[in-house]
Amino acid sequence: MAKRMSLALAFGLAAALWAGPASAGCDDTAKAGIDWSGCSKNHLILRGSNLISAQLAGTDLSTTDLMESNLSKAQLVGASLSRSRLKQANLAGANLEKATAYRADFRGADLTGASLVKAELDRADLTDAKLAGADLSKASLGRSQLVHADLKGAKLVKTYLARANLSGANLADSDLTNAYFLFTRIEGADLSGASGVTQDQLEDTCGDAKTKLPAGLKPSPDWPCPPSE
Numbered sequence: 001m002a003k004r005m006s007l008a009l010a011f012g013l014a015a016a017l018w019a020g021p022a023s024a025g026c027d028d029t030a031k032a033g034i035d036w037s038g039c040s041k042n043h044l045i046l047r048g049s050n051l052i053s054a055q056l057a058g059t060d061l062s063t064t065d066l067m068e069s070n071l072s073k074a075q076l077v078g079a080s081l082s083r084s085r086l087k088q089a090n091l092a093g094a095n096l097e098k099a100t101a102y103r104a105d106f107r108g109a110d111l112t113g114a115s116l117v118k119a120e121l122d123r124a125d126l127t128d129a130k131l132a133g134a135d136l137s138k139a140s141l142g143r144s145q146l147v148h149a150d151l152k153g154a155k156l157v158k159t160y161l162a163r164a165n166l167s168g169a170n171l172a173d174s175d176l177t178n179a180y181f182l183f184t185r186i187e188g189a190d191l192s193g194a195s196g197v198t199q200d201q202l203e204d205t206c207g208d209a210k211t212k213l214p215a216g217l218k219p220s221p222d223w224p225c226p227p228s229e
Contacts, residue, residue, distance in 0.1 A: 030054075042080070072110075092130075157196070181205050183225065 026039035030046055035055040042062045049069040057075050062082040066089055073093045081101040092112045099119045106126045113133045122142040132152045140160040148168040155175050162182040169189045177196030181204040191197055192212040199217055206225030213219065 037075075047085075176201070185225070186211050187224070 025035050025037075026041075028034055028036075030049040030051055032050050032052040033054060034051060036059050037055045038058040040060045042060045042064055044061075045065045046069060047065045047067045049066065051066075051069055051071045051074055054071065054074040056071075056079050057077040058079060059076070060080045061084050062080045063084060064081075065085045067085050067087045068089060069086070070090045071086075071094055072090045074091070074095070076094055076096045076099050079096070079099045081096075081099055081104045083103045084101065085105045086109050087105050087107045089106070089109045091106075091114050092110050094111070094114045096119050097115050097117045099116070101119060101121050101124050104121070104124045106124060106129050108128045109126070110130045111126075111134050112130050114131070114135075116134060116136045116139050119136070119139045121144055122140055123144060124141070125145045126149050127145050127147045129146070129149045131154050132150050133154060134151070135155045136159050137155050137157045138159065139156075141164050142160055143163045144161075144165070146164060146166045146169050149166070149170070151166075151169055151171050151174050153173045154171070156179045157175055158178045158180070159176075160180045161184045162180060163184065165185045166189050167185050167187045169186070171189055171191045172193040174191075174194045175196050176191070176194050179196070179201065181201050183206060184204065185206045187206065187208040188210040189207070190212045192214060194214055197214050197217060202213070202217060203220045203222070205220065206223065207213075207219055208224045209219075211219065211223075
């Protein structure tokens, strides 16, 4: 009898240790280094939270208010940020590879040096965002707003930028090799030091007299585009 009770207690303790951390982690209060990997944290108000180096891979943060939060160096691989509010948030050095951020609000957010490889950012608002040195290779930014965004030294190789608005953006030293342009607005944008830009790419953009181009390239004869495009 005593032996059976000891075995039962042992199995119970083992089960608690195995199941405890996974279930408890999702209920833990926001803090630096928190592990919410795969947790459902959508429709929450987490404004101003300290989530430095947080483990958020696969986490559902859709429609969550993360304005002014510190997510620097956070791991957000495959996370859902659709319609999330990240205005003025600090995401410097964060990993958002393959994250989904449809219509997310990143206005004024700091994404310096962040990885957004293959991220889905269609219709996201990145107005005034800091993306210097960020890697947006193969990311989808269709119809996104990048007005006055700082993309200096950013990697935009094979990035989808159809109908994106880069008016007034700083693209100095950025890499636009094989980036996909279609009615992409670059009025007043600085591409003078960008690499990988071709004349064929420019033919599918909407620029104006204030657009700065790399040496040897010229404005499209179709500039400026009608406002509706």
